[in-house]
Amino acid sequence: MNATIKDNFCPKCGKPTQNPGLCTDCKIGSTPWFTCDHRVQNTQCPSCGATKQVNTWTDSTLERSEIGSELARTAVHFHPEVKKPTIDVTIVDISINRSRANLTLHGTLYKQPVEGTCSTEILWHKEQCDRCNRISGSYYEGVIQVRADGRLPSTFELQMSASIAQQIEDTLQSGGERLSFISDMNETRDGIDIIIGSQHIGTKISQGIISQLGGRYTTHPKLVGEKNGRQLFRITYSVRLPRFQKHDVVAVKNRYYEIERVESHHIRTFDLAEGSSRSVRDDDVERIIGNARSSESALVAFAESTTIGIMDPVSCQTHEYRRPAWLEVKAGDHVGILRDGDTLVMVR
Incomplete structure (x- = not known):
């Protein structure tokens, strides 16, 4: 059956069309196929370079130029019908705290190629992260005291304990446990004290030391306060190396x-x-x-x-x-x- 005039012509521009209603050009012209935020913000720790998204800090090794390009792309929001969208970014620094990102957009809408441009302002904000804030404020949740039974730990045992602690810290930090950190290590007359930022890393380091050097450990919690109705404890991890050591x-x-x-x-x-x-x-x-x-x-x-x-x-x-x-x-x-x-x- 032949199509009627109403079915074959676009009601807006009068051009022939095979689709009911508006033709493809009029559909594209009447559809805002993208929007662009006027401003985006990057919050970065000046001490360690970690970045903050909403309320979560994440370690980052990206340069400012890489961060800026990815951040500028988040300012663009495409219509659901846009297929294969691409964004080219050019960034110009306005000041030390502001940059201007110019974006060129490409995609396909209703099987037709579309192109557009927009710009957004990038704000570079500095804020000390949760981990650096705790370290600078001398915050800690426990102390690992490495001692030996009936003798002084050897230089080898002290070096091994420090090395094991650092390896465990690196592993936990790489796994995203930002607050599992070592704030300080001090050799004492009787051994070594390792100051730690979380109870989890305290347990891991204590277990790691005795698995390599032998001995045992005990925990001694001390109530230091209360926050949001929750009791806060600091724990002393007493690691006792055996009377004898290997070799x-x-x-x-x-x-x-x-x-x-x-x-x-x-x-x-x-x-x-x-x-x-x-x-x-x-x-x-x-x-x-x-x-x-x-x-x-x-x-x-x-x-x-x-x-x-x-x-x-x-x-x-x-x-x-x-x-x-x-x-x-x-x-x-x-x-x-x-x-x-x-x-x-x-x-x-």
Whole structure:
């Protein structure tokens, strides 16, 4: 059936049309296919560069030019019928706190290409973020106190504790936990204190330290106030490293052992004479000779099948010892030693 005149002609411009009602050109002309906000704002922390959206802070490494382009695009709102929209942005700085973004818009509306332009003003606002505000105000939610049982922590243990804490902080920050931060670390006479910004990071760091160095930890909460009807606590995380640490060399019944692992009431050791592994009770240890990480280097003066000559690096005197079963060296090589009085103890 043939179309009628009313169906074939646009009632607005009179042009022929295959669609009921207005033709495509008149549809496009009567449809505001985009709107553009006159002003957009960026809120950025001057200390760390984090950006704020509504009430949420997000860490950002973007430059001002990249932020400006993305922010300007958010000022444009397209009609739902616009397909494949694109926005080209040119930014001109007006002052240190204001910029002008000129936008060129392209798209397809009712299967016809459309093009337009608009501009928006970008306001650059500075505000200290939640994390930097807490750090600068010396805010903290807990202290991790790393100590050792019956001794002072070694330099290695202090460095490892600090490294573990920093790694956990980096992991949590990368995962979006902005308030899980370390505000300070201080070495004390007895160990190291780690000041932390959230209870979650306190638990994570305490667990990380004992998983690497052994020991245990306990928590001691203290009520410090109330906010919005909620009690506020600061927690002391008391991390106690074990009496012995890995690679300690101990004397047990006139024999020397290097500790491989610390267990509940036993230590797993390496016999420095026989080269075998065995468990030793904590109470059987007579004394700690030192730690193999801190060993001196000594010259092997001679090496035979059952005896070995070690030159004392201090006195330059050669001492003869039974050759350890695990040690394969020749004259001119060097071995690690610890001192037990006048005795030189060879370590791995």
